[in-house]
Amino acid sequence: MSLMRYAEALNAALREEMQRDPSVFIFGEDIGRYGGVFKVTRGLMEEFGESRVRDTPISEQALTAMAVTAAMSGTRPILEIMYADFIPLTLDALVNQASIYDYIWKGQVAMPFVLRTQGGGGAGAGAQHSKALDAMLAHIPGIKVVAPATPADAKGMLKSAIRDRQPVVFLEHKLLYNMRAEVPDDADFLVPLGKAATVREGEHVSIFATSRMVHESLKAAEALEKDGILAEVVDLRSLRPLDVGAIKASVAKTNHAVAVNEGWRFCGYASELSATIMELCFDDLDAPVARVTLPDMAIPYSEPLEMAVLPNADKIRDAVLKTVA
Secondary structure (H helix, E strand, O other), rough: OOOEEEHHHHHHHHHHHHHHHHOOEEEEOOOOOOOOOOOOOHHHHHHHHHOOOOOOOOOHHHHHHHHHHHHHOOOOOEEEEEEEEHHHHHHHHHHHHHHHHHHHOOOOOOOOOEEEHHHHEOOOOOOOOOOOOOOHHHHHOOEEEOOOOHHHHHHHHHHHHHOOOEEEEEEEEEOOOEEEEEEEOOOOOOOOOOOEEEEEEOEEEEEEEEHHHHHHHHHHHHHOOOOOOEEEEEOOEEEOOOOOOHHHHHHHHHOOEEEEEEEEEEEHHHHHHHHHHHHHHHHOOOOOOOEEOOOOOOOOOOOOHHHHOOOHHHHHHHHHHHHOO
C-alpha cells in the first residue's frame, strides 16, 4: 500500500496499463508535455513517447470520433476531455457511434475506449467549468459511466475501465484530485464496474451517492449520529451499470432512502435513483425517497453563491431528518 493523491492514483493506473498493454495510448488537450490541467498525466509522455501520449488540437467532437475509430481498429485509446462541461460536443460520436456498435454488429466489434473527464463545482470555476452532467451520460445505453470517490477506487476502476470491451466514461471531480489515502501497489488491483460499496453501516436511512457527494454524505451521517439517527452511506461508484442489488439490500434494512447527486434536479440522476428505488423497494419504504441535488440553475462564479447552491452535508442532513420524521 502507498499513500497517494487521487490524481496520483489515476496516474499510476494509466502507467501500469500502458506498461501491461502496448495497444493502450492516451490523447487529449495538454495531456502530454504539460501533463494535463490537473497533472494526472504528468511524466507519461517522457516515459512512453509522443506516439502513445499525444497532445491534440481543441476539437472534442473530432477527438471522440477518433477514439471510436481507434477502438474499432484494435487499440485501447484513453481520451481526456478537459472539463465535463464540454461533453455535449462529444455526444454525436458517443450516441450515434460508440454506444450502438456492440448491438448492430452482434458483439463482433468491440469498442474498448475510456473517456476521462472531470466536473463538479466548489472551485470557483464558474458556470462553464463546474457542471456535473452525470445524467446526460448515464442516459445512453451501451456506455458505462463510473464516478469513483476515493484514490483506491480511482486506480482500480480506471484499470477495469481500460480493460473493458465497452466504452466507459470515467467521471472525476476537481475537488478530489488532492485527496490522499492508501492505494494498493498491486499492478493487478482492480475494482469491478457496476459494484457499489457500503462505506458506512446504518439502520435508519440509506444515503446513496457518488464521487464527492459520498464524502458530504459521510459528513452528514456523522452529524446525524448526534441526532440519534444511524445513516447508512452507499457509494454507488458506477452510475451505469447500477448495482440494484446493493440498493435493495440497503433499503430493506433501513426503510428510508435519500438520493444525492451534484447534478440538476429536473430529469437528473437523483431522479433516476429515486424512481428505481420506488419501483424496486416500494414495499420496504416507510417514506418517499428524498433527493438532494443542485437547483435547476447555472453555477455562480461568486464563491458565497456557489457554496449556497451546491449540495452539501447540511442539506443532506436536513433531507434525512425530514424523511425519517
